[in-house]
Amino acid sequence: MTSVKKGCEVGxxxxxxxxxxxxxxxxxxxxxxxAEGKRIRTLESLMGPNGELSDIQQAFIEETAVQCGFCTPGFIMTAVEILESGKLYTDAELRKLLSGHLCRCTGYENILRAVKKTMYRRLGLPMPTEPEA
Ligand code: FES
Ligand code: FES
Structure with missing residues (x-):
């Protein structure tokens, strides 16, 4: 699996x-x-049978949440966990849930927007136009 990156090696x-x-x-x-007997999912598992990108991958592209891309697969897998909870999180909660990731390039705002946008889309809700205070 090429998506899983070795960064710090210390969590x-x-x-x-x-x-x-x-x-x-x-x-x-x-x-x-x-991990014996457990189901392990990586970024590769998100794509459709013909290589179609999932909604969260597409949102990362739309929001320019990718620059060098090294942090991206890890961020997206955490985003998948967040999105699969089916909950509506506040910006502060999303920041906290994503805080286990380091990105040297993007400044984090675009990543937050990509996750937030996908969360609203999946919940069938309109994306707020103003950022939360
Ligand atoms: S490489 Fe695993 S947390 Fe950094
Ligand atoms: S996009 Fe380069 S480290 Fe995040």
Whole structure:
């Protein structure tokens, strides 16, 4: 799997995040034996049969939430966990949920917008035009 990145190797950056049995983990500090018999999802699992991008991947492109892309697969896997909860989060909550990731390039705002936009779309709600105070 080429999407799973080795960044810090100490559970600090989130570049290696994968979803294991529905929960996002830093794979660099997750012992392989713990994963036995569990379902592991990486970014590769999000694409359709003909390579179509998922809604959250598309939103990262639309919002220019990708620059060098090194942090992106990890961010997106955490976003998938957030989105699959089916909850409507505030900006502050989304920031906290995404805070386990480091990005050297984007300044984070575009990433937050991409996740927020997808959350509103999936919930069938209009995206607020003003950022929350
Ligand atoms: S490489 Fe795993 S958290 Fe940084
Ligand atoms: S896009 Fe370069 S580290 Fe995040």
């Amino acid at each position: 600090e950056c989130g570049a290696c995040n994968v979803i294991i049995d529905g929960e996002c983990f830093n794979s660099c500090i997750y012992l392989a034996v713990w």
